Amino acid sequence: KQLVAIRFIEQFRLLRKKEKGRFLLESKFEFAKSLVKQAGQYILDHMEEDLQIETKSSPTDLVTRLDKEVQDFLVDQILSLYPQDSICAEEGCLRASVKEGAVWVIDPIDGTNNFVAQQEDFAIMLAYFENGQGQFALIYDVVKGDCYHGGGAFPVCLNESPLPTFKRKPLGDFLIAANAGMLEKNEWGLADLGRAALGVRVYGSAAISFAKILSGCLLTYVTYLQPWDYAAASILGESLGYKVVTLSGQALDFKTRQAVMMVPVEMREEIQSYLYERKEN
Ligand code: IPD
Ligand code: CA
Ligand code: CA
Numbered sequence: 103k104q105l106v107a108i109r110f111i112e113q114f115r116l117l118r119k120k121e122k123g124r125f126l127l128e129s130k131f132e133f134a135k136s137l138v139k140q141a142g143q144y145i146l147d148h149m150e151e152d153l154q155i156e157t158k159s160s161p162t163d164l165v166t167r168l169d170k171e172v173q174d175f176l177v178d179q180i181l182s183l184y185p186q187d188s189i190c191a192e193e194g195c196l197r198a199s200v201k202e203g204a205v206w207v208i209d210p211i212d213g214t215n216n217f218v219a220q221q222e223d224f225a226i227m228l229a230y231f232e233n234g235q236g237q238f239a240l241i242y243d244v245v246k247g248d249c250y251h252g253g254g255a256f257p258v259c260l261n262e263s264p265l266p267t268f269k270r271k272p273l274g275d276f277l278i279a280a281n282a283g284m285l286e287k288n289e290w291g292l293a294d295l296g297r298a299a300l301g302v303r304v305y306g307s308a309a310i311s312f313a314k315i316l317s318g319c320l321l322t323y324v325t326y327l328q329p330w331d332y333a334a335a336s337i338l339g340e341s342l343g344y345k346v347v348t349l350s351g352q353a354l355d356f357k358t359r360q361a362v363m364m365v366p367v368e369m370r371e372e373i374q375s376y377l378y379e380r381k382e383n
Pocket of ligand 3: 209211212213308330331
């Protein structure tokens with residue numbers, strides 16, 4: 103009898119621990135949703151001011167005062183509520199590994215060149231991992247007010263509406279998105295894939311391209327990206343039947359810039375049959 107009682111208490115404790123974990127994750131997710139909305143409002147309130155545009159690695163790699171301010175705001179808010187958590191963020195040198203502990207991956211403005219030149223088609227991206235497992239993510243198209251959120255144990259939604267999982271069609275009925283430079287040189291046979299599809303679109307923002315896949319408007323997006331560019335999409339896509347992988351179909355390293363694609367798992371092989379290493383014309 104004593105043994106049965108001990109087992110019961112152990113099971114009860116385990117259940118309580120799981121419930122507590124679930125409650126903490128839910129409140130973290132709610133906090134993240136409110137955070138990206140606040141950050142988006144900050145951008146809208148200040149985007150007409152002097153953006154103090156600077157270049158980084160090349161004349162077309164831009165950063166503005168708002169990229170830095172939004173990142174600082176997100177990092178400060180996260181660490182003030184969750185001081186034990188770590189951060190991997192684009193601007194500056196915060197580079198925590200998603201593999202260890204509770205880690206937030208931040209791209210404060212994805213599509214900075216669109217932001218500077220067009221004041222639209224840019225987004226805030228946030229992804230949250232625990233020991234390498236994606237728990238939830240957000241892509242917030244600030245100007246449209248469209249928030250893609252969920253992943254892990256949470257349904258993937260566009261604002262309040264759950265998004266459907268991938269539905270197969272012939273390749274020729276789908277549009278794809280791609281990196282303009284790779285297309286021009288037919289790197290990896292990307293132009294060949296484009297010719298087999300209905301057409302190719304170049305949006306100038308990884309976030310906007312991924313969001314269009316999540317909402318069923320595109321089949322795939324093929325490009326070179328850093329971890330903060332693909333972290334959110336990798337979590338959101340998983341629940342809807344997609345995966346973000348390297349062009350040879352391997353898992354991403356979440357450390358370096360890699361040639362990546364987001365593909366529906368069901369059509370990965372067909373898409374990959376067009377992608378072969380061909381760096382020359
Ligand atoms: C860039 C955009 C762009 C992609 C680049 C990214 P950023 O992000 O997503 O579409 O082609 O590789 O670096 O710099 O605007 O955050
Ligand atoms: Ca950015
Ligand atoms: Ca980016």
